[in-house]
Amino acid sequence: MPITTCIFDAYGTLFDVAAAARQAADEPENAALRPHWQALASHWRLKQLQYSWLRAITGAHTDFWQVTGEGLDWALEAVGLAGDAVLRQRLLDLYWQLQAYPEVPAMLRALKGAGLETAILSNGSPDMLDGAVRSAGLGDVLDDVLSVESVGIFKPDRRVYDLVGQRFGCPPEAVLFVSSNGWDAAAAAGYGFRTAWVNRAGEPVDRLPWTPDHILSDLTGIPELAGV
Incomplete structure (x- = not known):
């Protein structure tokens, strides 16, 4: 057929799901992200997927935007940038423009x-x-x-x-x-x-x-x- x-x-x-972290790292105000953006992008994507699977298995569905934010929070903590609220918001904003x-x-x-x-x-x-x-x-x-x-x-x-x-x-x-x-x-x-x-x-x-x-x-x- x-x-x-x-x-x-x-x-x-x-x-390209890495584009948000890559673009943010190129911005002068996000110099702290520059050495870590690849690790952050990798962690962010992996947790985003893992959380979607776990929610599907347990029947705890939510929309993908919440999962995306939760994955980002884990990734920021993993690379030592959990306290940077401005960077977090910038990364989320860029995710709408991948x-x-x-x-x-x-x-x-x-x-x-x-x-x-x-x-x-x-x-x-x-x-x-x-x-x-x-x-x-x-x-x-x-x-x-x-x-x-x-x-x-x-x-x-x-x-x-x-x-x-x-x-x-x-x-x-x-x-x-x-x-x-x-x-x-x-x-x-x-x-x-x-x-x-x-x-x-x-x-x-x-x-x-x-x-x-x-x-x-x-x-x-x-x-x-x-x-x-």
């Missing part, structure tokens, strides 16, 4: 030019995702932005992946699902999507019951995988 619909995770897949990876606009235009449907499926709350899409100028190359908030649980719960078929009326095998999270791509493969893991960091494959169909170093090969 040909691919009709390309679905993308947002954070770390289309949007940069898209350089290849993203052309890749999405190629998919849309070929008549495929495109959308985001993300843990992000609707207002967060709207801000990121607008900041990156991607609104005209996405058919929809789907948030877990409509089902009240984070990935990789199957109810999140169900949103794609409900929105686009397509069977799972007609979907190419793309994520920078190996666990997300694996779970989506188990759901029945065709999947691509964007493994920018060259990490090992997660030891899970399922594996992604394709592993890429960036998003430039997505149109080819989709049959464009």
Whole structure:
């Protein structure tokens, strides 16, 4: 069956989640962050994901913005900057303006030019995702932005992946699902999507019951995988 619909995770897949810490570290007033920004970005992202999993497992759902703030608080403490309220607010403000990876606009235009449907499926709350899409100028190359908030649980719960078929009326095998999270791509493969893991960091494959169909170093090969 040909691919009709390309679905993308947002954070770390289309949007560079390290961009907020990197940009803040370049600002003169945040000199204290400069030696630590890479560690902070790594801690922040890891805790953001861990807290989403723990909330899904325990049934303690909240929106992704709260999880993002809580992850940042842990990361700031871990690098010795927990008392800097101004820096904390600056990092949170920048998270609403994350940069898209350089290849993203052309890749999405190629998919849309070929008549495929495109959308985001993300843990992000609707207002967060709207801000990121607008900041990156991607609104005209996405058919929809789907948030877990409509089902009240984070990935990789199957109810999140169900949103794609409900929105686009397509069977799972007609979907190419793309994520920078190996666990997300694996779970989506188990759901029945065709999947691509964007493994920018060259990490090992997660030891899970399922594996992604394709592993890429960036998003430039997505149109080819989709049959464009």
